Amino acid sequence: MNDRESKSKILWTLFKSMFMLSACTFGGGFVIVSLMKKKFVEELNWIEExxxxxxTAITQSSPGPLPVNASVIIGYRMCGITGSIVxxxxTIIPPMVIISIISLFYTxxxxxxxxxxxxxxxxxxxxAVIFDVVIKLAQNVLKTKRALYISMMIVAFIATYLFGVSAMLIILVCLGIGIIDLIINLKRIERSAE
Structure with missing residues (x-):
């Protein structure tokens, strides 16, 4: 199989996988992202966990629907811009068709x-599927064994659940803290290299 046939096969698998996931997923972005993980990490082994x-973190912090954002990134990772488009x-064809049909019979x-x-x-x-995603994401944060990340997760949960703080605000604050942490770590590495 040459490169062109291999790329065509990847594109077809990408389209077919996204189409089936999108057509059979109910409940929003978190559900489909969880199923994408099962498909592309566990089944196809295209992406590391x-x-x-x-x-997942990028799609949640970017504007737009989570499934579309994830599709853009996964598609680009596999076959560049063509992969993103495919x-x-x-991802968008099944809900577009389903919602169009439902709108005709809405009443x-x-x-x-x-x-x-x-x-x-x-x-x-x-x-249940969303709960599974939350548990897996929390386990990965705990695996880092970094007090900063674990405390950010706990504070974000409390702020959202108990005080109703906007998810966008929490994401932006976490992004800011992450950038500051990165800068501090880079300076620490530079000092130790001298």
């Missing part, structure tokens, strides 16, 4: 008691 966690198309969907029950049951599954 640490890199997927970085992608991955984004695979019927809204008032149908069976659909209401089905949506309620799906929420329970979505909550």
């Amino acid at each position: 640490e890199e997927m966690l970085d992608i 991955a984004v198309l695979g 019927e969907f809204r008032t149908n008691k069976y659909i209401a029950i089905a949506l309620q049951v799906m929420r329970a599954g979505v909550a």
Whole structure:
């Protein structure tokens, strides 16, 4: 198989994977990011777990829908700009089609008691998947054994859960602290190298 066939195969797998994940995922960005991790880290071995966690952090702190942001990064990582375009198309086509169909029958969907029950049951599954993502992200923070990161995680949780602080504000504050920590560590490394 030459490079062109190999790239075509990767692009097709990328599109197909994103399409299926997007078509079969209910509950928003955190759910699909968790499923992307399972697909691209565990099943296809295209990305390391640490890199997927970085992608998750970037997608959460960037404007726009999480699945699309993650698709851009994963697609670019695999096949450059073409990969990004293919991955984004695979991600946006299913919800666009589904929402278009639902919008035609919105009144019927809204008032149908069976659909209401089905949506309620799906929420329970979505909550479980999001909880799984939270536990895995927390475990990775704990693995660093850095007091700064662990305390930031705890303070961010308390600020969000108990005081209703905006997630965007928390992300920006954590980003600022992370940049300051990076600068301090770089200066420390420079001093020890002298």
